[in-house]
Each structure stands twice: as C-alpha cells, then as structure tokens.
Amino acid sequence: MNPLDQSFTDKLYAAYEANPKFAAMENAISHHGLLTSLEKRTAAVKNTPVFSLDLTKDKVSNQKASGRCWMFAALNTFRHKMLADFQLEEFELSQAHTFFWDKYEKSNWFLEQILATADQDLTSRKVRFLLDTPQQDGGQWDMVVALFEKYGVVPKSAYPESVSSSASAELNQILNKLLRQDAQILRDLTSEGADTAALQAKKEELLQEIFNFLAMNLGLPPRTFEFSYRDKENHYHSEKDLTPQAFYQKYVALKLEDYVSIINAPTADKPYGKSYTVDMLGNVVGSRAVRYLNVEMDRLKELAIAQMQAGETVWFGSDVGQSSNRKAGIMAEGMHDFTSSMDIELIQDKAGRLDYSESLMTHAMVLAGVDLDENGKARKWKVENSWGEKVGDKGYFVASDAWMDQYTYQIVVRKEYLTAAELAAYEAEPTVLAPWDPMGALAKQSAVYE
DSSP: OOOOOHHHHHHHHHHHHTOHHHHHHHHHHHHHOHHHHHBOHHHHHHOOSOOSEEOOOOOOOBOOBSOOHHHHHHHHHHHHHHHHHTTBSSOOBOHHHHHHHHHHHHHHHHHHHHHHTTTSOTTSHHHHHHHHOSOOSOOOHHHHHHHHHHHOOOBTTTSOOOHHHHBOHHHHHHHHHHHHHHHHHHHHHHHTTOOHHHHHHHHHHHHHHHHHHHHHHHOOOOSSEEEEEEBTTOOEEEEEEEOHHHHIIIIIOOOGGGEEEEEOOOSTTSOTTOEEEETTOOSSTTSOOOOEEEOOHHHHHHHHHHHHHTTOOEEEEEOTTTTEETTTTEEOTTOBOOHHHHOOOOOOOHHHHHHTTSOOOOEEEEEEEEEEOTTSOEEEEEEEOSBOTTSTBTTEEEEEHHHHHHHEEEEEEEGGGSOHHHHHHHHSOOEEEOTTOGGGGGGGOOOOOO
16 A cells, blocks of 8 residues: 655655635635535526426425435325315325334334244344344335235325424334344344244344334324314315225325336446346335336436326435525535536546445425426426425425436336336336345435425
8 A cells, every 4th residue: 555655745745736716716615615625606696496387385394304305205106196186275194104103013023033043143134234223213115015915095184294204214223223232132032042932022122112103203193083174165175084005095086006116326237128126125014015117218208208297296216415505495416516616527427426335316296287398398397395495495405417317316206107118027026136236225314404
C-alpha cells in the first residue's frame, strides 16, 4: 500500500490555490451549503407542476418519522378510489393498522428464518444479515398485499396513529433487541437438541411477548368497528360491526392478484424479460413470494402511462434522495452543476450505481400524473409523496423524465397491460437474488422523513 507523503499533499495545495474558481466556490458552499450552491435555476423552470394528465389533487398524507412509505403509497392508491367511489371530501385509511400487523408478521418471519438457519455458524453471511436488521419499517408491494389479504384495512378513525407509529425509532430499537434475544434463545435450544414441537412452542411463547409489546405501543387492533361518514352532498352513511376484511371487500374492492411488480434493473446479473425474487425477503409466512419482471426503462414508463391513462394512479419505488430538492419538490437529473463549478464529473450509469452500492430503492410514492408531448412521450411526472404538505406543491413533487430513467426502479401495474410474452415471463420460475440485492433494499428502509 502506498502512503500519502507531504510532497504529494503540497502539490494538491498548489493546484487548488492556482484556480480562483475554487476559492469562489469555497465561499459560496461554506455559507450556503453544497447542493443549494450548485442547484441550477433551470431545474425549477423546466419542472413546473403542470401536467397534461393529472389524476388527483387530494390532500397528501404524512408518514412522519417512520419508514412506512410502501404502505402509504399502497393505501393512497386505494384512498383515491374510495374518495371517488363514495364521494368523500377527505379520507385516509389507517397506516398504523397495517403497520401493527407488519411488525407482528415480520417478527414471526424473522424467527422462522432463525430456525431455518440454526445449523449455520453465527458468522455465516445469511445469519449476520438476519441479525443485522431483524426487522425494519420498510417493505415491498407483495408484502403489503399479503397484509391486506390476511388482515384487511380499516379507516384511520378506527385505528389512529400513535407516537410509536408516527416516530418508530424507539419501537424498532426495542423490538429488534427482543428479536435478537429471541434468536439466541431459539439457536441455543436447537444446539441443545430441542425437537420441532418444542421450538415452535417456545417461538409462540416469544410471539406473545412481542404481540403484547406491539399492542401497548400501537394499540390493540380492532376486530370489528363502525364506519360513519358524510358524502359531498352531506348524506350520512353508517355501518356497524365491520371486520377489516369485510371493509376491504366492500369499500376498496380491488383484486390484488391482478397487479404485478415491474422493475428496471439494467445490471448484467438481471437480463430483461425474466422474473426475479429475493431470498429471505417477506413478512407473512405462507404468502406469495416477492416477484418482479425486469424490463427496459422505456417499457416500464409505457406501462405506467397506460395505467394512468385508464384513470388509475401507480405505486412506484425509486431512490428519492438522488438529484432532488426536497423543499421545492423537484427531482431532476443533473439539477446540480458539479462540472463547471467544481470540475467533478459524475458519470456512473444506472447499472454502475446499482452494482457499486451508490443507488438502490429507498422510497415508494405514487405516480399521479404525467406531462406528455405531441408524440405521447413523457416530459415530466407528477408524484404524490407522503411527507405532508409543507414540501413540494402541497406535498406533490415533480420528477423530470430523465430523473425517472435514472432513479426509478419499480412500478406496480395491472396484468392486463402486459403482453402475453411479458405475463408468461413474469409467471415463469423466478431467478432467486441474494438477500442483500439492491432490488430488496426498500424492505430494509428505516429512514426518517419528517
């Protein structure tokens, strides 16, 4: 290995001091910050929040200090349908209800994975992967489908937010502490020769403790509830003794098996036109596995546009922090000028960013509109976020089409928009990706977005 000597550092000093532009940038950045100093005015000019296809202006939701974006995005797509179907002025489904059952199911999933890997050394990569993050707030489309199919949904009025759902850091810290302790208990029992029945009995005992912990933090989920509302014409409606499953069937009434996940991952290990799943990724044991069809980006956008032209918003996953201005609600590729200001060239392509851990799916949102040119091609996209109304245009963001190309990785659309060949490829036996593949990254997110 080659150490850095003083003569080399002296050359760096001399080169920096010889360029007056660097001193000017040093002054600007030290006073105003890096990205603010480098942001191009044209990013805002080219990405005004006006769209030729605009599906909704409903009030945005707020996931606050939690990583529940994938739930919010799914429930927001349902909410738009309910607002239209039942002529509601304002309405939200309970994200906390889905959150409770996800934590409960993820705990069981983790303990089952611990039992399945009990014959492996603690130092094995899979065991370390499990113990590094027993559970977090993140998830994938197929995981939220599993929760809706098993537990239904409820209005926010029937199961409101709590401190621990809106700010989940403390809950996650203690739940993961419990799960790692439980993992040690189960692995120790396994090494002592406990049989399957004894291990399952102990697991159920541990899950009672976890269920109690979740209920005390989030509230005990309702078995039945009353749903009352007034529509836009001020007509009163009320229904008693609804179960979460019955509420979903009556008020949401979407066949979730009709939807599929489409990704764009242009890496060498994921040829287009093939289906993929991620090892050890899930929440509800026994539910359908996470599955994606990998397509070229132009096709992914065609599918998203087709669904929006039919009047339905689109769940999508992206790397939201890349090339973006959160406060302004603008996501635009190249919005920061590193080249002329700092002589830095950022040339890594989408595949390289995935391969070298520079980018991955970090956030799920909703495509709520698109601005199309005379040829039907997208110029910019309307994005419904879940960060409240204080960012963007009352919570709505604008994504340039070039940003979509570079940082969007997944959409969820109805099967009917796929060709017969694409549907057959989706339904074929999937290639299994490693647990740490970037296409599974959204399920490990715990970032705070408040």
